[in-house]
Amino acid sequence: MTQIKQSSRDKILSAAAEVAREAGAGRLSLDAVAARAGVSKGGLLYNFPTKASLMRALVETFLTNFEQELDASHTAQDGLLSAYIKLSAIECAEAQHGATGVLAAIAEDPDFLKPIAAFKRRLLDRLKSESDDFGSLLVIYLALEGMRSLKLFETEVLTSEERDLAVESMLKIGAGRERNSTASL
Template identity: 35%
Template sequence: MKRDELLDAAEGLLADHGVQALTLAAVAERAGVSKGGLLYHFKTKDALVAGMIDRLIADFDALVAAQDETCYTRAYVQATFVAVQSGRLRRWAVATGAAGDPALLVPLREAMARWHTHDLATEPDPVLSRIVRLACEGVWEAATQCPTIFDPGRPHQGDFPGLRERLLSLVH
């Protein structure tokens, strides 16, 4: 069993049944491995959650790097909307919701700080670039919330192409 398959099982369990259902035994059962097989990769539930968060960070870093853009902010915008439209951001809500210990979120806070400050000094308008990156964070937040009838202002999938293009038009 590969580490990513175990993380997928944990994320699926969280998405389907919530934080209270996340136990090592339940993850092992969902992944179809023994608890010992799971413990080989993740010694504790906190280690499992940390693994999910580390994977989120690596995944977004890879999305940014894969964009064919010379401007970091443009790559950041493109990566944000790839993540939003592919459903990858659902992982963010699931994994961060499982982090009962705030210390587990330190790597994510550090990554966010890095993403929000990376190469700002080299961009033509660093303040505007920062605003665009913060707007992307708002898109992340909107995309990971469960839609309700009481949330009419929440953007929907059909809104994302226009939002992406407008944000891209702000940075060169």
């Protein structure tokens, strides 16, 4: 019972992300999402009573997924910064990811930026506490933010080789500055 509910919710959420990517973030309609998810509009509205609740779920699942993956990667041998760099690299190398749905949520209501901003700030503070060179950390943090931004907008500005080179440089800059770490490349 929870199985069916879960899969239906997930289908809707990924359908929403797909529609947002194809039609444009501001052109996400419930009808289109329902059609994409193979669900009737009534069914969609059963799972998400309002459009706003769908958007909220889109943002929340994205953030919690990311945090879980980050915590999973952040093991003993990898410092948080290295884990964050590598996770971001993997995410940006993937063919598609759920961030386009987040963009749709923001287009719908700019208030959705608040939890995202809080999340980012919390992450930066965590990174800050593990670094000795705040200046370099900031540059790396911003560079990852930039990489994610380019990916988010699906503008293929960088080639995959350039992205790899950028990640390599970041690890080189960041590795030496990580507190108590045996950072490997």
